[in-house]
Amino acid sequence: MFGRRFAYSLLFSALMVGTAHVQVAQAQVKVGVVTSSTGPIALVGIPQKNSVPLLPTTVAGKSVQYITLDDASDPTATVSAFKKLITEEKVDAIIGPSGSPNAMGVIQFAAEAGVPMLAPVGTAAVVLPMNDQKKWVFKTTQNDDLIAAALIEHMAKTGITSVGFVGTADPYGDNWLKVFSEQAAKQNIKVVASERFQRQDTSLTAQSLKIIAANPQAVLIAAPGSSSVLPQTTLVDQGFRGKFYQTHGAALPDFLKLGGRKVEGTILAASLMLVLDQVGDNHPSKKVASDYVAAYEKANGSKPATFGANVFDAGLLLERAIPVALKSGEPGSPAFRSALRDALEQVKELPATQGVYNLTPADHSGFDERGRELITVSKGTWTLVK
Known part of the structure:
Protein backbone atom coordinates (compact mmCIF):
# COMPACT_ATOMS: atom_id res chain seq x y z
CA MET A 1 0.00 0.00 0.00
CA ASN A 143 9.11 53.77 -47.61
CA ASP A 144 10.95 54.98 -50.69
CA ASP A 145 8.09 57.16 -51.93
CA LEU A 146 8.13 59.27 -48.76
CA ILE A 147 11.87 59.92 -49.05
CA ALA A 148 11.75 60.39 -52.82
CA ALA A 149 9.03 63.03 -52.54
CA ALA A 150 11.27 65.20 -50.34
CA LEU A 151 14.23 64.90 -52.74
CA ILE A 152 12.11 65.65 -55.81
CA GLU A 153 10.56 68.68 -54.13
CA HIS A 154 14.05 70.06 -53.51
CA MET A 155 15.10 69.32 -57.09
CA ALA A 156 12.05 71.11 -58.47
CA LYS A 157 12.60 74.15 -56.26
CA THR A 158 16.23 74.45 -57.33
CA GLY A 159 15.54 74.12 -61.05
CA ILE A 160 16.85 70.61 -61.66
CA THR A 161 15.19 68.96 -64.66
CA SER A 162 17.63 66.16 -65.54
CA VAL A 163 18.98 63.47 -63.22
CA GLY A 164 21.34 60.52 -63.55
CA PHE A 165 20.55 57.47 -61.44
CA VAL A 166 23.07 55.06 -59.91
CA GLY A 167 21.66 52.25 -57.80
CA THR A 168 22.48 48.83 -56.45
CA ALA A 169 21.49 45.90 -58.65
CA ASP A 170 19.11 44.45 -56.08
CA PRO A 171 15.61 45.10 -54.67
CA TYR A 172 16.78 48.33 -53.03
CA GLY A 173 17.98 49.85 -56.29
CA ASP A 174 15.12 48.32 -58.28
CA ASN A 175 12.38 49.90 -56.20
CA TRP A 176 14.15 53.24 -55.96
CA LEU A 177 14.50 53.51 -59.73
CA LYS A 178 10.81 52.71 -60.17
CA VAL A 179 9.52 55.05 -57.47
CA PHE A 180 11.84 57.94 -58.28
CA SER A 181 11.27 57.79 -62.04
CA GLU A 182 7.49 57.82 -61.62
CA GLN A 183 7.45 60.69 -59.14
CA ALA A 184 10.10 62.73 -60.97
CA ALA A 185 8.18 62.55 -64.26
CA LYS A 186 5.21 64.25 -62.58
CA GLN A 187 7.52 67.21 -61.83
CA ASN A 188 8.97 67.24 -65.36
CA ILE A 189 12.27 65.87 -64.09
CA LYS A 190 13.78 63.33 -66.48
CA VAL A 191 16.06 60.42 -65.64
CA VAL A 192 18.57 60.75 -68.50
CA ALA A 193 20.83 57.85 -67.52
CA SER A 194 20.52 54.83 -65.25
CA GLU A 195 23.41 52.65 -64.06
CA ARG A 196 23.56 49.74 -61.63
CA PHE A 197 26.27 48.05 -59.57
CA GLN A 198 26.85 45.30 -57.04
CA ARG A 199 27.36 46.26 -53.39
CA GLN A 200 30.73 44.54 -53.28
CA ASP A 201 32.07 46.26 -56.44
CA THR A 202 35.39 48.05 -56.04
CA SER A 203 35.29 50.10 -59.25
CA LEU A 204 32.47 52.11 -60.80
CA THR A 205 34.46 53.97 -63.43
CA ALA A 206 32.50 52.61 -66.39
CA GLN A 207 29.14 53.49 -64.87
CA SER A 208 30.37 56.95 -63.90
CA LEU A 209 31.58 57.75 -67.41
CA LYS A 210 28.19 56.79 -68.85
CA ILE A 211 26.41 59.03 -66.34
CA ILE A 212 28.70 61.96 -67.12
CA ALA A 213 28.21 61.45 -70.87
CA ALA A 214 24.44 61.97 -70.38
CA ASN A 215 25.21 65.41 -68.85
CA PRO A 216 22.62 65.43 -66.01
CA GLN A 217 22.28 68.40 -63.68
CA ALA A 218 22.22 66.07 -60.69
CA VAL A 219 22.79 62.45 -59.74
CA LEU A 220 20.71 60.38 -57.36
CA ILE A 221 22.55 57.48 -55.72
CA ALA A 222 20.33 54.72 -54.32
CA ALA A 223 22.49 52.41 -52.23
CA PRO A 224 22.45 51.34 -48.57
CA GLY A 225 25.30 51.63 -46.09
CA SER A 226 28.90 51.99 -47.22
CA SER A 227 27.97 51.11 -50.81
CA SER A 228 26.49 54.61 -51.12
CA VAL A 229 29.95 56.21 -51.05
CA LEU A 230 31.86 54.75 -54.00
CA PRO A 231 29.48 55.94 -56.77
CA GLN A 232 29.74 59.51 -55.54
CA THR A 233 33.49 59.62 -54.96
CA THR A 234 34.08 58.01 -58.36
CA LEU A 235 31.86 60.56 -60.13
CA VAL A 236 33.74 63.40 -58.41
CA ASP A 237 37.08 61.88 -59.44
CA GLN A 238 35.83 61.62 -63.02
CA GLY A 239 34.96 65.29 -63.07
CA PHE A 240 31.23 65.46 -62.39
CA ARG A 241 30.36 68.84 -60.83
CA GLY A 242 26.59 68.63 -60.60
CA LYS A 243 24.42 68.17 -57.51
CA PHE A 244 24.39 64.91 -55.55
CA TYR A 245 21.36 63.38 -53.88
CA GLN A 246 21.33 60.29 -51.68
CA THR A 247 18.60 58.14 -50.18
CA HIS A 248 18.18 57.37 -46.48
CA GLY A 249 20.48 54.41 -47.13
CA ALA A 250 23.43 56.81 -46.76
CA ALA A 251 22.36 57.97 -43.31
CA LEU A 252 25.33 56.65 -41.34
CA PRO A 253 28.47 58.22 -39.84
CA ASP A 254 30.73 56.27 -42.18
CA PHE A 255 29.25 58.05 -45.19
CA LEU A 256 30.89 61.23 -43.89
CA LYS A 257 34.12 59.47 -42.87
CA LEU A 258 34.59 57.52 -46.09
CA GLY A 259 33.40 60.26 -48.42
CA GLY A 260 35.23 63.19 -46.84
CA ARG A 261 35.23 66.37 -48.92
CA LYS A 262 33.76 64.50 -51.91
CA VAL A 263 30.36 64.21 -50.22
CA GLU A 264 30.22 67.85 -49.17
CA GLY A 265 26.94 69.46 -50.23
CA THR A 266 25.09 66.15 -50.65
CA ILE A 267 21.32 66.35 -50.12
CA LEU A 268 19.43 63.46 -48.56
CA ALA A 269 16.18 62.86 -46.76
CA ALA A 270 16.34 60.74 -43.62
CA SER A 271 15.07 60.57 -40.06
CA LEU A 272 15.61 63.27 -37.47
CA MET A 273 18.31 61.17 -35.78
CA LEU A 274 21.01 62.71 -37.98
CA VAL A 275 20.16 66.23 -36.83
CA LEU A 276 18.68 65.74 -33.36
CA ASP A 277 20.27 68.87 -31.93
CA GLN A 278 18.76 70.93 -34.76
CA VAL A 279 15.19 69.62 -34.49
CA GLY A 280 12.66 71.42 -32.30
CA ASP A 281 11.75 69.96 -28.92
CA ASN A 282 8.13 69.75 -30.06
CA HIS A 283 8.94 66.93 -32.50
CA PRO A 284 7.15 63.84 -31.10
CA SER A 285 10.16 61.60 -31.76
CA LYS A 286 12.92 63.78 -30.36
Missing part, protein backbone atom coordinates in the same frame (compact mmCIF):
# COMPACT_ATOMS: atom_id res chain seq x y z
CA PHE A 2 2.78 2.38 0.97
CA GLY A 3 4.60 1.56 -2.26
CA ARG A 4 1.52 2.37 -4.30
CA ARG A 5 1.03 5.71 -2.51
CA PHE A 6 4.70 6.55 -2.99
CA ALA A 7 4.42 5.78 -6.71
CA TYR A 8 1.33 8.03 -7.00
CA SER A 9 3.19 10.74 -5.13
CA LEU A 10 6.12 10.54 -7.52
CA LEU A 11 3.77 10.59 -10.51
CA PHE A 12 1.93 13.66 -9.14
CA SER A 13 5.23 15.44 -8.51
CA ALA A 14 6.42 14.69 -12.02
CA LEU A 15 3.19 16.03 -13.48
CA MET A 16 3.50 19.19 -11.41
CA VAL A 17 7.10 19.72 -12.55
CA GLY A 18 6.05 19.20 -16.17
CA THR A 19 3.17 21.65 -15.77
CA ALA A 20 5.47 24.22 -14.18
CA HIS A 21 7.89 23.80 -17.07
CA VAL A 22 5.10 24.42 -19.60
CA GLN A 23 3.95 27.52 -17.69
CA VAL A 24 7.48 28.93 -17.67
CA ALA A 25 7.81 28.32 -21.40
CA GLN A 26 4.47 30.00 -22.08
CA ALA A 27 5.31 32.95 -19.86
CA GLN A 28 8.19 34.00 -22.11
CA VAL A 29 7.96 35.80 -25.43
CA LYS A 30 10.74 34.69 -27.77
CA VAL A 31 11.97 37.07 -30.44
CA GLY A 32 14.55 36.12 -33.04
CA VAL A 33 16.93 38.76 -34.38
CA VAL A 34 18.92 38.27 -37.60
CA THR A 35 21.59 40.85 -38.41
CA SER A 36 24.49 41.14 -40.83
CA SER A 37 27.07 42.04 -38.22
CA THR A 38 29.81 40.63 -40.47
CA GLY A 39 30.24 40.66 -44.23
CA PRO A 40 29.75 43.39 -46.86
CA ILE A 41 26.86 45.12 -45.10
CA ALA A 42 28.30 44.97 -41.59
CA LEU A 43 28.12 48.76 -41.28
CA VAL A 44 24.36 48.27 -41.33
CA GLY A 45 24.26 45.13 -39.20
CA ILE A 46 26.65 46.08 -36.40
CA PRO A 47 24.55 48.96 -34.97
CA GLN A 48 21.50 46.72 -35.31
CA LYS A 49 23.11 43.92 -33.31
CA ASN A 50 24.35 46.44 -30.74
CA SER A 51 20.81 47.74 -30.29
CA VAL A 52 19.38 44.39 -29.20
CA PRO A 53 20.49 44.76 -25.54
CA LEU A 54 18.49 48.01 -25.42
CA LEU A 55 15.19 46.35 -26.33
CA PRO A 56 12.43 45.78 -23.73
CA THR A 57 13.03 42.65 -21.66
CA THR A 58 9.65 42.63 -19.88
CA VAL A 59 6.30 43.48 -21.45
CA ALA A 60 2.91 43.15 -19.74
CA GLY A 61 4.43 40.92 -17.07
CA LYS A 62 6.02 38.57 -19.59
CA SER A 63 9.77 38.27 -20.00
CA VAL A 64 11.08 38.75 -23.53
CA GLN A 65 14.04 36.69 -24.75
CA TYR A 66 16.01 37.79 -27.80
CA ILE A 67 17.89 35.17 -29.81
CA THR A 68 20.42 36.88 -32.08
CA LEU A 69 22.00 35.30 -35.15
CA ASP A 70 24.49 36.68 -37.69
CA ASP A 71 23.88 35.89 -41.37
CA ALA A 72 27.27 37.33 -42.46
CA SER A 73 25.42 39.37 -45.16
CA ASP A 74 24.69 36.12 -47.03
CA PRO A 75 21.05 35.60 -48.18
CA THR A 76 21.50 31.81 -47.99
CA ALA A 77 22.60 32.10 -44.37
CA THR A 78 19.58 34.33 -43.71
CA VAL A 79 17.29 31.52 -44.83
CA SER A 80 19.06 29.07 -42.51
CA ALA A 81 18.81 31.51 -39.61
CA PHE A 82 15.09 32.05 -40.13
CA LYS A 83 14.41 28.32 -40.36
CA LYS A 84 16.38 27.71 -37.16
CA LEU A 85 14.51 30.43 -35.28
CA ILE A 86 11.13 29.22 -36.50
CA THR A 87 11.52 25.44 -36.22
CA GLU A 88 14.00 25.02 -33.36
CA GLU A 89 13.59 28.12 -31.20
CA LYS A 90 9.83 28.48 -31.82
CA VAL A 91 10.06 32.27 -31.81
CA ASP A 92 6.96 34.47 -31.71
CA ALA A 93 8.44 37.18 -33.96
CA ILE A 94 11.61 37.91 -35.91
CA ILE A 95 13.42 41.23 -36.23
CA GLY A 96 15.60 41.34 -39.33
CA PRO A 97 17.44 40.73 -41.53
CA SER A 98 19.70 43.69 -42.32
CA GLY A 99 19.77 43.55 -46.12
CA SER A 100 16.96 44.05 -48.62
CA PRO A 101 17.86 41.01 -50.79
CA ASN A 102 18.14 38.91 -47.65
CA ALA A 103 14.70 40.03 -46.49
CA MET A 104 13.01 39.33 -49.81
CA GLY A 105 14.29 35.75 -49.64
CA VAL A 106 12.74 34.87 -46.28
CA ILE A 107 9.28 36.46 -46.39
CA GLN A 108 7.74 33.16 -47.49
CA PHE A 109 9.14 31.29 -44.48
CA ALA A 110 7.81 33.82 -41.98
CA ALA A 111 4.42 33.79 -43.69
CA GLU A 112 4.17 30.00 -43.91
CA ALA A 113 5.02 29.71 -40.20
CA GLY A 114 2.69 32.53 -39.20
CA VAL A 115 5.51 34.45 -37.50
CA PRO A 116 5.47 38.27 -37.73
CA MET A 117 8.63 39.68 -39.30
CA LEU A 118 9.83 43.20 -38.53
CA ALA A 119 12.20 44.12 -41.34
CA PRO A 120 14.68 46.98 -40.73
CA VAL A 121 15.51 47.20 -44.45
CA GLY A 122 15.37 49.93 -47.05
CA THR A 123 13.29 48.55 -49.90
CA ALA A 124 9.53 48.99 -49.78
CA ALA A 125 9.24 45.77 -51.81
CA VAL A 126 9.11 43.79 -48.56
CA VAL A 127 5.66 45.24 -47.85
CA LEU A 128 4.47 46.45 -51.26
CA PRO A 129 2.44 45.45 -53.10
CA MET A 130 0.62 43.90 -50.16
CA ASN A 131 -0.31 40.22 -50.49
CA ASP A 132 -0.99 37.17 -48.33
CA GLN A 133 2.71 36.67 -47.61
CA LYS A 134 3.72 40.30 -47.08
CA LYS A 135 0.91 40.84 -44.60
CA TRP A 136 3.24 39.10 -42.11
CA VAL A 137 5.98 41.70 -42.68
CA PHE A 138 6.29 45.10 -41.01
CA LYS A 139 8.93 47.56 -42.15
CA THR A 140 10.71 49.82 -39.66
CA THR A 141 12.16 52.22 -42.22
CA GLN A 142 10.52 54.91 -44.29
CA LYS A 287 12.89 62.47 -26.79
CA VAL A 288 12.63 58.82 -27.86
CA ALA A 289 15.50 59.24 -30.32
CA SER A 290 17.63 61.19 -27.84
CA ASP A 291 17.16 58.55 -25.14
CA TYR A 292 18.08 55.78 -27.59
CA VAL A 293 21.22 57.58 -28.77
CA ALA A 294 22.31 58.21 -25.18
CA ALA A 295 21.74 54.57 -24.17
CA TYR A 296 23.54 53.26 -27.25
CA GLU A 297 26.49 55.59 -26.73
CA LYS A 298 26.77 54.58 -23.07
CA ALA A 299 26.78 50.89 -23.99
CA ASN A 300 29.04 51.07 -27.05
CA GLY A 301 31.14 54.22 -26.75
CA SER A 302 29.90 55.64 -30.06
CA LYS A 303 26.75 57.07 -31.58
CA PRO A 304 24.54 54.67 -33.56
CA ALA A 305 23.81 54.79 -37.26
CA THR A 306 20.11 55.13 -38.03
CA PHE A 307 20.10 51.45 -39.01
CA GLY A 308 20.41 50.52 -35.34
CA ALA A 309 17.37 52.65 -34.56
CA ASN A 310 15.35 50.58 -37.03
CA VAL A 311 15.84 47.56 -34.76
CA PHE A 312 15.13 49.61 -31.65
CA ASP A 313 11.84 50.77 -33.20
CA ALA A 314 10.93 47.14 -33.88
CA GLY A 315 11.20 46.57 -30.13
CA LEU A 316 8.89 49.52 -29.47
CA LEU A 317 6.34 48.16 -31.91
CA LEU A 318 6.41 44.76 -30.22
CA GLU A 319 6.13 46.41 -26.82
CA ARG A 320 2.91 48.10 -27.98
CA ALA A 321 1.48 44.98 -29.65
CA ILE A 322 2.31 42.21 -27.14
CA PRO A 323 -0.22 43.25 -24.43
CA VAL A 324 -2.99 43.19 -27.03
CA ALA A 325 -1.92 39.81 -28.42
CA LEU A 326 -1.86 38.26 -24.94
CA LYS A 327 -5.64 38.59 -24.81
CA SER A 328 -5.87 35.96 -27.55
CA GLY A 329 -3.27 33.40 -26.50
CA GLU A 330 -0.08 32.56 -24.67
CA PRO A 331 3.39 33.15 -26.15
CA GLY A 332 4.52 30.17 -28.17
CA SER A 333 1.06 29.50 -29.58
CA PRO A 334 -0.19 30.13 -33.13
CA ALA A 335 -3.05 32.14 -31.64
CA PHE A 336 -0.60 34.52 -29.97
CA ARG A 337 1.49 34.98 -33.09
CA SER A 338 -1.54 35.64 -35.24
CA ALA A 339 -2.90 38.11 -32.70
CA LEU A 340 0.52 39.76 -32.55
CA ARG A 341 0.40 40.32 -36.30
CA ASP A 342 -3.09 41.77 -36.02
CA ALA A 343 -2.07 44.03 -33.12
CA LEU A 344 0.95 45.37 -35.01
CA GLU A 345 -1.37 46.29 -37.86
CA GLN A 346 -3.42 48.44 -35.50
CA VAL A 347 -0.58 50.47 -33.93
CA LYS A 348 -1.48 54.16 -33.96
CA GLU A 349 0.47 57.32 -33.12
CA LEU A 350 3.51 55.52 -31.70
CA PRO A 351 6.45 57.93 -31.40
CA ALA A 352 9.72 56.12 -32.15
CA THR A 353 13.28 57.07 -33.06
CA GLN A 354 12.56 57.43 -36.78
CA GLY A 355 9.18 59.12 -36.67
CA VAL A 356 5.62 58.27 -35.70
CA TYR A 357 4.07 54.92 -36.65
CA ASN A 358 0.48 54.65 -37.87
CA LEU A 359 0.09 51.14 -39.28
CA THR A 360 -2.87 49.84 -41.27
CA PRO A 361 -3.68 46.65 -43.18
CA ALA A 362 -2.53 48.43 -46.36
CA ASP A 363 0.47 50.29 -44.88
CA HIS A 364 2.98 48.19 -42.93
CA SER A 365 5.55 51.00 -42.69
CA GLY A 366 3.28 53.71 -41.36
CA PHE A 367 5.45 56.82 -41.56
CA ASP A 368 4.30 60.29 -42.59
CA GLU A 369 6.27 63.55 -43.02
CA ARG A 370 7.25 63.39 -39.34
CA GLY A 371 9.50 60.48 -40.35
CA ARG A 372 11.84 62.48 -42.58
CA GLU A 373 13.99 65.58 -42.61
CA LEU A 374 15.76 67.20 -45.54
CA ILE A 375 19.47 67.19 -44.70
CA THR A 376 22.71 68.31 -46.32
CA VAL A 377 26.39 67.69 -45.63
CA SER A 378 28.01 70.95 -44.55
CA LYS A 379 31.58 71.22 -43.29
CA GLY A 380 31.71 67.48 -42.77
CA THR A 381 28.57 67.24 -40.65
CA TRP A 382 24.84 66.67 -41.13
CA THR A 383 22.92 69.92 -41.31
CA LEU A 384 19.16 70.44 -41.41
CA VAL A 385 17.95 72.17 -44.55
CA LYS A 386 15.53 74.88 -43.42
